[in-house]
Amino acid sequence: xxxxxxxxxxxxxxxxxxxxxxxxxxxxxxxxxxxxxxxxxxxxxxxxxxxxxxxxxxxxxxxxxxxxxxxxxxxxxxxxxxxxxxxxxxxxxxxxxxxxxxxxxxxxxxxxxxxxxxxxxxxxxxxxxxxxxxxxxxxxxxxxxxxxxxxxxxxxxxxxxxxxxxxxxxxxxxxxxxxxxxxxxxxxxxxxxxxxxxxxxxxxxxxxxxxxxxxxxxxxxxxxxxxxxxxxxxxxxxxxxxxxxxxxxxxxxxxxxxxxxxxxxxxxxxxxxxxxxxxxxxxxxxxxxxxxxxxxxxxxxxxxxxxxxxxxxxxxxxxxxxxxxxxxxxxxxxxxxxxxxxxxxxxxxxxxxxxxxxxxxxxxxxxxxxxxxxxxxxxxxxxxxxxxxxxxxxxxxxxxxxxxxxxxxxxxxxxxxxxxxxxxxxxxxxxxxxxxxxxxxxxxxxxxxxxxxxxxxx
RNA sequence: GCCGAGAUGACCGAGCGGCUAGGUGAGUGGCUGCAGACCACUAUACUUGGGUUCAAAUCCCAAUCUCGGCUCCA
Numbered sequence: 001x002x003x004x005x006x007x008x009x010x011x012x013x014x015x016x017x018x019x020x021x022x023x024x025x026x027x028x029x030x031x032x033x034x035x036x037x038x039x040x041x042x043x044x045x046x047x048x049x050x051x052x053x054x055x056x057x058x059x060x061x062x063x064x065x066x067x068x069x070x071x072x073x074x075x076x077x078x079x080x081x082x083x084x085x086x087x088x089x090x091x092x093x094x095x096x097x098x099x100x101x102x103x104x105x106x107x108x109x110x111x112x113x114x115x116x117x118x119x120x121x122x123x124x125x126x127x128x129x130x131x132x133x134x135x136x137x138x139x140x141x142x143x144x145x146x147x148x149x150x151x152x153x154x155x156x157x158x159x160x161x162x163x164x165x166x167x168x169x170x171x172x173x174x175x176x177x178x179x180x181x182x183x184x185x186x187x188x189x190x191x192x193x194x195x196x197x198x199x200x201x202x203x204x205x206x207x208x209x210x211x212x213x214x215x216x217x218x219x220x221x222x223x224x225x226x227x228x229x230x231x232x233x234x235x236x237x238x239x240x241x242x243x244x245x246x247x248x249x250x251x252x253x254x255x256x257x258x259x260x261x262x263x264x265x266x267x268x269x270x271x272x273x274x275x276x277x278x279x280x281x282x283x284x285x286x287x288x289x290x291x292x293x294x295x296x297x298x299x300x301x302x303x304x305x306x307x308x309x310x311x312x313x314x315x316x317x318x319x320x321x322x323x324x325x326x327x328x329x330x331x332x333x334x335x336x337x338x339x340x341x342x343x344x345x346x347x348x349x350x351x352x353x354x355x356x357x358x359x360x361x362x363x364x365x366x367x368x369x370x371x372x373x374x375x376x377x378x379x380x381x382x383x384x385x386x387x388x389x390x391x392x393x394x395x396x397x398x399x400x401x402x403x404x405x406x407x408x409x410x411x412x413x414x415x416x417x418x419x420x421x422x423x424x425x426x427x428x429x430x431x432x433x434x435x436x437x438x439x440x441x442x443x444x445x446x447x448x449x450x451x452x453x454x455x456x457x458x
Numbered sequence: 459g460c461c462g463a464g465a466u467g468a469c470c471g472a473g474c475g476g477c478u479a480g481g482u483g484a485g486u487g488g489c490u491g492c493a494g495a496c497c498a499c500u501a502u503a504c505u506u507g508g509g510u511u512c513a514a515a516u517c518c519c520a521a522u523c524u525c526g527g528c529u530c531c532a
Contacts, residue, residue: 312481
């Protein structure tokens with residue numbers, strides 16, 4: 001039984017989608033005004049695994065993500081760079097897609113741009129005005145939070161206390177009211193019944209989700225920082241417009257990625273982009289790093305943590321390698337220990353799924369993998385594990401890998417020429433070793449080492 | 459000020475009433491011409507002070523410290 005921690009209720013709840021085996025999942029996408037950083041990657045990798053696991057459980061998942069391609073930050077940046085805001089947005093959207101592909105985040109079914117849903121946005125605002133949840137002023141259209149008593153239910157806040165820090169604007173009835181439509185005539189702008197301008201930040205998500213998922217759906221995800229005010233505003237908009245609730249059955253939020261215990265931010269200069277990190281570390285190493293902490297916990301980013309992750313991951317690859325080698329050896333196809341190993345595998349699978357069912361506890365799921373590896377290694381060492389058992393082990397590891405987004409069966413690739421060349425060197429060195437010419441063979445090894453080719457004798 | 463999260467061995471990180479988490483690093487042994495890699499085994503914990511309980515890292519109370527949110531943010 002899959003349990004998900006719901007931010008709304010602050011409890012783990014059994015997961016039951018609205019429609020038997022269909023899951024409608026929406027995750028807030030990025031505002032495309034700059035390169036995405038590793039904090040974004042953390043969130044999107046987490047939801048990638050969540051989507052994978054839902055699919056693994058037989059759910060048909062429709063995963064929708066919005067792309068915020070019109071907003072103040074984009075316009076500001078475009079102005080600084082003296083380029084067209086739409087072009088700027090497209091450029092960083094493209095980079096975002098490239099980053100996600102590199103990270104193996106590939107389960108999103110549909111990306112929806114805000115700018116391509118302006119009619120839907122206008123329609124939803126109209127509904128809110130018709131139902132008196134929103135009002136028009138000369139600066140825009142605002143949502144009247146006094147008409148929505150549930151405002152604050154997700155973040156568990158007291159609205160009165162919030163007014164202190166809100167943006168003051170004379171035309172607003174209440175400082176906590178937020179913009180649905182901003183009347184502005186700087187690019188880009190659209191026509192609307194209330195004047196030219198652009199949508200407010202929160203309305204695109206509810207317009208987009210209503211269009212593709214309906215006004216009620218299963219899971220809404222995003223970073224912890226979006227709970228207030230963004231998700232709160234979404235609830236207000238959608239539940240007011242539809243007159244029905246709840247908009248979302250399960251709210252899921254990912255914890256922050258910190259650097260030296262502090263939240264990643266530009267002002268602190270601890271901003272690391274996905275691109276930068278992928279220069280030094282393989283995508284799967286970063287993925288392992290992300291999954292070795294529970295998705296709701298804060299995760300502290302550091303080079304040494306990534307190195308540890310790389311070494312850990314290596315342990316898994318090594319066993320796959322060992323299995324591949326033993327498959328070509330003359331160990332027995334099957335033996336009397338097969339039942340023992342079958343049970344071991346059944347248990348491992350059971351434990352793995354148990355942990356995933358427990359609000360996607362990936363760190364624990366990983367520990368199940370390592371326990372299995374230890375037991376299998378012991379069998380290999382003692383020579384009591386058969387080929388068949390080893391093949392089952394490998395298949396199970398691959399199955400786990402697919403859930404978590406690792407491709408354990410793919411070996412790191414090198415180009416053919418290099419591989420041929422290295423093979424020549426290895427052959428020569430083997431001959432030298434046969435003659436016990438240690439001096440020369442060690443020289444070859446150390447020189448190869450200098451160009452990052454590591455030779456390991458068996 | 460108001461909300462919230464957390465303090466676990468050298469490091470990362472689960473557990474959240476009884477059962478060795480796991481990984482990295484370290485040590486010992488195995489393998490090896492050597493080195494590395496690999497494999498096995500071993501050691502080292504629950505911020506502090508009270509309390510509840512037959513039993514507490516886990517529950518309660520208090521304290522200390524760290525971080526985050528309340529304004530754009532994954």
